[in-house]
Amino acid sequence: MHKNLIWTSDPGHGWLAVPLADLKALNIETQITGYSYVRGDTVHLEEDLDAVTYLEAAKAAGWTVETTEEHVDWTPIRSYASYQV
Template sequence: MGHMPEPRTRFSFISDPSHGWLLVTPSELRAVGITEDDITPYSYRDITGETIALEEDCDAHTFLRAWEAKIGKPAEIEDAVEGLKHIRSWPRFGTKASDAVGHGTGS
């Protein structure tokens, strides 16, 4: 049998002047049982489909709690310097209804 690689423990966080997103992959979402139905429309997917930007207020926390439960320790978050400041131009990802304050309202 092949060796299963260790799951990563460090994730990138990117922000614009008013909001931030945690960058994950679709396979990482699947690994913890999270689907598009569990994510609000305030998260985004890049056009290649290889990166999901989970909004900081709800979706990132949902993922981080599930990831910590899976690997047994908290994830480390690092500021991304990859020049991905155009997250809001990506297609939206997520269909979960959200009544959270501050989403897309300018507050």
């Protein structure tokens, strides 16, 4: 499987936007922390742990992941709901 994902970063942090269904498909939904955020069917995985967990699981599953970086001065991601299983 091939994925094209967006990596959003502001001056303080970064998040990888992934479909919620990917976490289930990779069986990692219980490994994601509350430092990631959810809006609709998209989970914004925080860069230090959760995005790494996702990328490692995707690689182990044989997926290829390409990212497009989006640098912004401000993002509403922090105002989204914290991820919960």
